[in-house]
Amino acid sequence: xxxxVHVINFGYKVEYNVGRRITNDITVSDISVSREQAKIRLxxxxxxxCDSMSKFGTFVLVKGLxxxxxxxSRIPIQIEKKCFFLTLRNKYTWQQRLCQCxxxxxxxx
Numbered sequence: 001x002x003x004x005v006h007v008i009n010f011g012y013k014v015e016y017n018v019g020r021r022i023t024n025d026i027t028v029s030d031i032s033v034s035r036e037q038a039k040i041r042l043x044x045x046x047x048x049x050c051d052s053m054s055k056f057g058t059f060v061l062v063k064g065l066x067x068x069x070x071x072x073s074r075i076p077i078q079i080e081k082k083c084f085f086l087t088l089r090n091k092y093t094w095q096q097r098l099c100q101c102x103x104x105x106x107x108x109x
Contacts, residue, residue, distance in 0.1 A: 010042040
């Protein structure tokens with residue numbers, strides 16, 4: 001397995017394609033990588049890695065906290081060979097939460 005270092009210059013363009021296809025900006029010659037695996041994007045002052053609906057997804061080693069989702073977005077999580085989806089939803093409307101706060105200040109449950 002050969003190793004390579006790719007330097008990305010966002011002054012040239014703001015999105016780079018990654019995958020096995022030779023026309024990608026970053027080519028990875030490994031059968032486990034899809035032809036169109038992912039995109040690396042610059043949005044504002046942040047860099048994002050976005051999976052391109054590849055067969056097995058794109059994995060990142062996470063060290064520390066990672067904001068996972070916004071309300072109603074669906075996040076696939078894989079641990080070993082098991083995959084499940086995480087969806088963050090509001091349990092109550094803002095009116096119901098307001099009523100709970102008012103009730104909570106009156107009584108101690």
